[in-house]
Amino acid sequence: MSSALEQMTSSGSNAPEVIQGIKTETGKRVMGYFHPIVPEELIYAAGFHPARLYRWYFEEPITVGDSYIQTFLCSYVRSLWDQVLKGKYPYLSGAIIPRACEAVTFLYQTWKRHKPTPFVDYINVPWKRTENAVGFFAQELGRVGKDLGKFAEKEVTEDSLRNAIKVYNKNRELLKKICDLRKAEIPPVSGTEIFDVVMSGFIFDKEKHNELLEQLLTEISQRAQPSKPLARILVSGGCVIDRRVWEMIESTGVSIVVDDVNNGSRSFWYSVEDGAKEPLEALARAYIMVPSAFKTSIEDRFNYVSELISEYKVDGVIFAINRNCESEKFVYPELNKKVKGKTKVPTLNIETDYLVDMAPLRTRVEAFVETLKA
């Protein structure tokens, strides 16, 4: 039996087979979803297996997708759509895509027009955190829940939602527990390992993932202590789903002790009220806090990042922003000014892209690490 960490790491490089296996084993249909802003609990409560929509074939060149989505749009969306069109994800029964940046918002309409799956739905996400916005979001989630229930021929009941919230809150609690281990002067687990751990949560059934996380906590406690890192780094960006970026940064001798990315902390930082009388409202209240760039003010984002910097004793921030991520690129200049000005922590900005060459990025990170050591 391989270790929990090995199972999680291998799931990322073998995601389509793992998800297909879950479908065969459980008989559950697979519902893809995009972005941490989509409450997975709804999908889970409707009896589907929720699987985050990532392009799991990491080295597949984009050969078909560019005919539908222009090259100046997000390469993450383009590469995913390319692989969907090529039939790489036959297990998908549907997809839920939120109103987010332009590329994601219009992926819903492109998906609907070309119908690669029998079901597709959208979620309008409010860009405010007011009571009016919470009320609207709860209604929107209720509509999506009904759409899912209709497709599943199984009503999404309040009890099923409460049960899903319990399972997902447990998952958040365990992930945060593991993340908190990185507050130690010598973090017992690397940022790249945490990347694998979090990404595997978008593949596995959440209850199975919870079991693996419990097992992982034991495994970590039995590990030999690694050497002290040269510096403690926070990685900030949108979707930093290229594992090579995390490996490359840590190969310079630093440790990524915490992150501010969609496929990282933003996906599990805010818990949902357990046993809430109105579970849809509880979901809306929690998910409205997800600090994704497209819907979060610079002030709220800075508060999120600066708390992480303080809690995790961060020495340097690396912004790793996808070339065509307009939302993150808009935020960067003022957020960077605030981070440097108010927390006095040095920053570096690197531009990533699909299949980008890591060598020039490594040179820049190495130079940054040198300045941190000095």
Place this chain on the structure above:
Amino acid sequence: MAEKKQRRERPAFNAEIAASIGKHYKDLQTNKPMAYALMAPDPLIEIAYAAGIQPAFPENYACICAARHASGGYCESAEAYDYSPDICSYCRNHFGYIYAPGEKPPMGGIGEPDLFLLPTVACTHYFKWWDALHEIFGKPLIFLNTPRAMEKEMPSYYLDYAMKEVEQAIADIEKVTGTKITNEKLSEAVRLSDEVTDYWQKILELNKTVPAPMNLSDLSNILFILIVLVGTQEGVDLIKKCYEETKQRVAEGKGILSKEEEKHRILWIDIPLWYRLGMLGYLENHGCVIPISDYTQYIWGTTRMDASKPVEGLARKALGGELNTSVDDQIDKMLKDIEEFHVDGVIALSNRSCRILSVGIPDATRIIREKFGIPTLVLDGDHTDERIFSEAEVMNRIDSFLEMLG
């Protein structure tokens, strides 16, 4: 584009609009409080006028900077302040102007705002842009959040949410300016705005006529009224003149090209290239007129408002318009208008700076070709950042397109 320019009689209203634009930019230097506002179908404009706020439009300013070939320099300045070349050039133009306006900015500049009016009816980056400016200037931000209409039929709670947001924006503006916005003032602004919409819809209808009384540049000029002057008597008076002159031109059979000259009618998709509007003259010289574009047709002046229910009318305005609706809806409208406007060719700008208008272009042009069998040309470019424009390449492609039109 080097060929000799032919003189054609343009509609006289263009000169009046130019004078109104000049007045607007002078007003920005003196009228207070002044708010930065956005060129979306923005319900905050009527509210601003009802509150005595002078709105200013950095996007409109970017168009002017581009037309005067100043935007390349401003974009470059913004990039020096970490605003990536991959973000919208309207925004980069503006950030460049803020950080390095130069000694003689076009129109004397756009001034510093006292507050920001932010709707979310269009591009995602509106929020990002205004939020960054809010950080830079430290002035109040009035934020009206509305959902995107992803389907033709909207759930009823979308309107409820939008109406509550309009009410909240009114309360926030009252608080910031210390001005009470009475129902009478708001209803009057909505009534005037709706009158502008009424004239606009009649004007668009007139442009179905062969020969077309207006070209894309004339339509784009009138948009100044739809964007900047909605909710004012000045706007109504000006657009009424545009309508009456256009009606007269149609009655006299007067087109931008004569009936004999007008050989082809083109649908333009996306924003015009503001720094190369001369391209329209080149097309005219080859018998082509652009009587319709999605940019002028489907974004502004699409929603009628009932002045007796101003909050609901403004909420409906926020939810309507192409920038807040689905690509499928836009494609359906284009398919209908291609027939009604007798279009026989399409030019689309795949605009790296305007994702929201560009995302559907590959599918839209494919569907149009399949349904009508007419030629389509997709140009890669940027509506404001002239630095990436390749004259020779674009004109070569346009020449090939003209050959296909025959």
